[in-house]
Amino acid sequence: MKKLPLYEPQHDRADTVEFFFGRDANTPPHFHRCIEILYISEGAVRCEVNGIPYFCKRDQIIFVRRCSVHSLVPAPHYGDYVLIIGQRYSDDFRRIFQSETLPVHLKDESFNRTLLPHFRALSELADAPELVKKGYIDIIVGNLLSHYRCEPAAPAPNIEPIVAALNYIDEHCREPISLDRLSSEFGYNKYYFSRLFNSYIGESLNAYINGVRVRNLVAEAKKTENLNLSSLVFSNGFDSMTTFYRTFSKYYDKPPKEVIRER
Secondary structure (H helix, E strand, C coil), X not given: CCCCCEECHHHHHHCCXXXXXXXXXXXXXXXXXXXXXXXXXXXXXXXXXCCEEEEEECCCEEEECCCXXXXXXXXXXXXXXXXXXXXXXXXXXXXXXXXXXXCCEECCHHHHHHHHHHHHHHHCCCCCCHHHHHHHHHHHHXXXXXXXXXXXXXXXXXXXXXXXXXXXXXXXXXXXXXXXXXXXXXXXXXXXXHHHHHHHHCCCHHHHHHHHHHHHHHXXXXXXXXXXXXXXXXXXXXXXXXXXXXXXXXXCCCCHHHXXXXX
C-alpha cells in the first residue's frame, strides 16, 4: 500500500499517557497532537518523520513533535518502549516546543541508557496515580532537553480546524462531503480552508476523503462474505466506480479483489 497519512484521533481524545512495549510494528504514516517518544531497546528500525528518513538502532531515541507525520518499518526486527504524552500532560513543555524542538534522532547511546530505567519504570506503573507518571515524564523530557540541543521548529499550520475536519470526515465519510459543506460547517472561507488543509495534509480535501473511503472499504470488505464490490463502493460514499478505481490505484498496486482476498 502506498502512503496515506492518517490522523489518529483516539490518542488526542484520550488525552492521557500511553506507554507500552512494541515489537516489529510496521506502522503506516500517521499523526496526532501528542508528543511521542520511542526508545529502541533492541534491533533497528527505519522511520520517517515529516518526509525525512532515519535509521535508528538499539539505545537510540526517536522524538516526534506534535502533529508530525511519522511511520516505522522493522530493519529487519526491533523492540521499543513507546511513550505517547497527551496534551494535558505536555502542558509543561508546550511553550518550549512551540518555537523549537528536540532533534528527531537522538543518537547518544550511552546517555540514552541512563534514561532506560525511567522508561522501564513507566511500564510497571499502568495503575499508578497520574502525578507519579507525570514525574517520570518530567524526568525523561527534562533530561533530554538538558543533554540535546534544541533546533528551530518549522511553524505548524493552525491544526485545530484541521483536526475538527478530520474527525468530521471520519464520522460522515459515507455521505457526500464537499469543500463548501465542510468550510461552512466550521465557519471558514472555503478558499482559506482549502489552502490550510492542503498545507497540512499535503493533498486536496477530496483526495483525502476518498483515501479514507478506500481504507474503510477494504477493512469492511475483508470481513464481508459474498462480497458485492459495487454495492460496497457506493455505500462507502463514492459517487462512481471510476472514482473508486482511480483512488484505489493511488494506494494499492494490486486489483481490489486481490487486495481484499489477503485477509
